[in-house]
Amino acid sequence: MTAASGFSVLRPATLAEAVAAAAMPGAVPIGGATALQLDWAAGAARPGLLVDLTRCAALSGSGVEPDGGLRIGAAARLAALEHDPHAAAGAPLLLAALRSVAAPPIRTRATLGGNIAGRTGCLIPALLALDAALVLASAAGERTVPLAAWLAAPPAAGEIVVAVLLPKPSPRRVETARKIGRRAAFTPSVIGVAASLDIGPDGRIGAARLAVGGGPNRPRRLAESEALLVGCDVGAADWHALRGALLEEIDAADDGWRSRSYRRRVAAHAIVAGLGGAFPPHPGPLPAGGERGQGRALPVKGVRAEDRAIPLPLAGEGRVRALPEEVEVSHRSLGDRWRIRPDVQAKVEGGFRYLTEHRAPDMLIGRILRAGRPHARIRAIDVGAAEALPGVRAVVTAADVKGENAFGIVVQDQPALAADRVRFAGEPVAALAAVDAATAERALSLIRVDYEDLPVVTDPEAALAEDAPRVHEGGNLLTDLHFVRGDLAGAWEGCAHIVEATYLTPRQMHGFMETEGGFARPELDGGLSVFAGGQYALRDRMQLARILGLPEEKIRVVTSPTGGAFGGKDELTVQPALALLALKSGRPVRLQLDRAESVLSGWKRHPMTIRMRTGCDAAGRLVAQQVDVVADAGAYASLGPGVLETALEHACGPYGIPHVETRGRLVYTNNGLCGAFRGFGANQMTYAIECQIGRLAERAGLDPFEMRRRALRRPGTPGYLGQTVGPSERLDEMLAAAEASALWAAPRGLSGDGAMITGIGFAMNYQGTGLGSIPPDPGGGRLALAPDGKIEAAFGFDEMGQGALAMIQAVVAGALGCDRDDVRPIVGDTALTPESGSTTAARATFVAWKTARTAGPALAADLVAAAALRLGRDPADLAVAPGGIRDRRANDAAPLIGFAELAASLDPLPQASAAFEFPKTDYTRGNARFLFISGATLARVAIDRVTGMVRVTDIEQHAAAGPIVDPAGYLGQIEGGAVQGLGFTLTEDMRTSGGVFLEKNLDQYLMPSIADAPERMTTFALEDLDPGDPFGPRGVGELGIGAVTPAIAAAIADATGLWPATTPIAPEAVLDALEGAG
Amino acid sequence: MNETVRFTLNGADAVFDGPAGTTLLDLLREEHGLMAAKPGCGIGRCGACLVLVDGAPANACLVMAFQLDGAAVVSAEGLDRLPVAAAIRAALVDENAFQCGYCAPGFTVALAALFTADRDADEAAIRAALEGNLCRCTGYHSILRGALAAAARLREAPSP
């Protein structure tokens, strides 16, 4: 919601006008202007005058020149060029390059001239290889310059690109163009290459044009390497020498995401391989499936991949399921159970309203002033000028906080607005509300804060030193957890094999698509309503009451619906600022963070350093394990202590290890905020322990199934901490399902064209649900007949996208015997919904199911009794049915009396409630879970031999979490979790430097796109429970992400021998392994 | 500087008189109350704001008012105007393609543009057309299934 900048625009129609306009002081010529917002966000100066060249006739059109060359107007849109017949005939290389530029909607607007003019465009290497020339115009006239020469000279002010000339192509050519990025599509360029060889009639290379460029790399031709090729027979070129020459000649940038040497290597490989030369050398025999890593002992051996396009059936297309007892979770195979979720139609049509989208005429616009520096003392804040600006209705600082200026779910160490110190760059210092966005933005710039910078604490390990600067007065060590069982020191001696490794995991961002925001409004009774996406309205209210110094009853908090949360809206986000502003201004106030502010200020996943030493005896039985975790807490605690404790609870995974020692330390730094995130520490630890087991299996010469079979815990035995564990454990079954998977029959090893090496791996998934034995973990809900005849099912948890509404309808309809459409779910509103606990830890499914089971029969009995009275029937003859109450014995299901009619006759209307604690274990010396769910995840990867980049072709998940309540919701959680886990594994990390995030927005922080999503994803569920299991369906919200990382790691190990210990996995490390340098 | 631009919005004539740099996204949401196009990044990298400009998918956060003169803008709310929209929407709904749904209008617009240009688009074409749309909830496969189901429906339905 940036205020529009005050530039003016000229739209010249002729070249003369365009040249004149471009020569005006401060003029910036533009094409599609698709990069302007990006540039402005990066701090580029806003121009006073834009010259829109797209309406200039002289810059449009394309055609063949008399000499057979191609002329393309600079204003040609990239998408139009993709379908341009002249370009298709004369420059297929350009067409290939076009498809790697940005994404389709950008290409519909971006122009060829725009891509060239910035000198960083991804088309430049291809244009260099095509020997392009530019037609340029300025006040001095027109000139035509070879692109290479134009790039070598400094930009000439006031000169515009009119057209691109491509010489007539030689009839016989070998060409290649490739952009190497950081994810599969829509990616910043790591480096781009292109090459074009003209082949003479004698088969010799007449001319060679090789080029690199793109993104931060200086675009240029590679003359020395070209010279090496000229005159050679194209069939007998010395590719080895060419690779060497390219490595010498290519210069590349190092921007922190990829090293200079990596860029050089992949550019050289890409040119050589693209021209038909050899792939990079590989040490020893290439793995043709089953020769390395996990492949050694897997069921299918020696299968060679025939091609990159592997003909496997799509999900749901009749693939045999892995275990006969499992069901494939899909629309196709569960058609009779598949229901349409109640909110999806409005979401597709665009009519669905989120809490950030409410508008009212008297609503003010709020903005928050962030520190912008990671660690400083505040000497003074002066809001006078901002307050004096006309249109500003309220400015708040810490001085306006009437209650405690401290919040936090576990420890209240975080101010609502910073008072005397800021501890991270996104810390809110002040907030204001104004009549419009432009005024709010202007007012924000008028607030003066006098800071005294303090030493920045960035490295958690260094922060533990005695003399390290302190983030909080009490020191930097927030949590220190220790657990010992058995005799570790003695146990190592009994180990035949020991594996020791350090696993590093990233600062992952939740990346919910709806950024934090909402609105707050003062109520007539002196109270306040706050509408902002969250995960636990009652707790948000309690925290707000504490901050505002208001009684909780005076505050209404509405937290649903929200556009994704994943844990990132569990703690307070913008609510304190909204509330303070509404109270001070006496007006409704709305605000929504833009993405950059969300990135800067939002919660992230705790980065962890997990040192793990694991040993087994000669027979492969696990004997001992030592684990040491150091986690970056960021600036404030939030749920960090819980995350660390959960990580450590999963330190042995589902395996019994007699001698164990774990230590975990959570350390304050100035690296932004860390908090709850799907998986809650368990997925980081699962990555580590599953890799350890895979590596030990290799050492012990066991196949990975047998290794695990020997180590898996037995159902009914005490849990890792010694606690009692709930029923219906399904670990053996999940292991069997993984072993029986059809995926093992997929091709592995080298692809037929030599470009890829594929591998398959798997990991076990084991996760506790609920908050554990120590924190309060209340559940409950209320069922009632509403005046309009709907069964209202009210729960305090939230609809964040996961499908809570459909899930509630399913369990309530199931318990009552009515139709799902008879049920109206109400969620996430302290005025309307009871205590249900937080929407985290996969607990909502159980809470709703248990409520329906407990309160459902009572409500049904009331409904039946009331109907019996009305109808003059014996209640024993009646039952709840879809739409109303029916005769229990009648064959036709038509109700004798509808719910609406029944409701109209009743006062008061019947209702029934339930309140209970989430099932807990007896253990209280530490926090321990009672209900565990299990699964197994398989992954198949294809590794690019040119880049080392990993593409996940298949993910197959097996889940045992009790009955499926709603198939679409279940499947969505597993699949969505898988791809979020894929991002954690391959592309996502919020890197910091000096306490400042290096990724500012979604152009740099790369979540998986559809091109990164696996080609096939298959989900199987084992639904059965032990006889008499009273705990019903478990939630699967955290299962999908649980074991994706170690499954991918195992697949990489299968393909390359490398067990990657750092995520996101660096392609450079994989390439090193492929080339034997690792 | 203020500009006056005339364009059509979901088929109706529209005039905007305001700063030239006002984004189409702000214009739709704050001037016209059309909330289907959503802010997800503001820099053209998520596709939550996708609309059709002259029939082609465009990021409303990148298009500025001065670029709209004479353009035909269709937002997700106005997709009924496209013959393919009903089949696409129905298929996405049937497959429960979305979860939080914040990305849903953008994906729907992208698919509407794709199938309008090519009713026979296959899975590769669908994936390529959706490269500019991020979804954080679904892992994309439910959307892909919805799009494939839409393609099947469109194959069965007679061309307009």
Ligand code: FES
């Ligand atoms: S908001 Fe326009 S692409 Fe993200």
Ligand code: FES
């Ligand atoms: S459904 Fe939530 S972002 Fe796509």
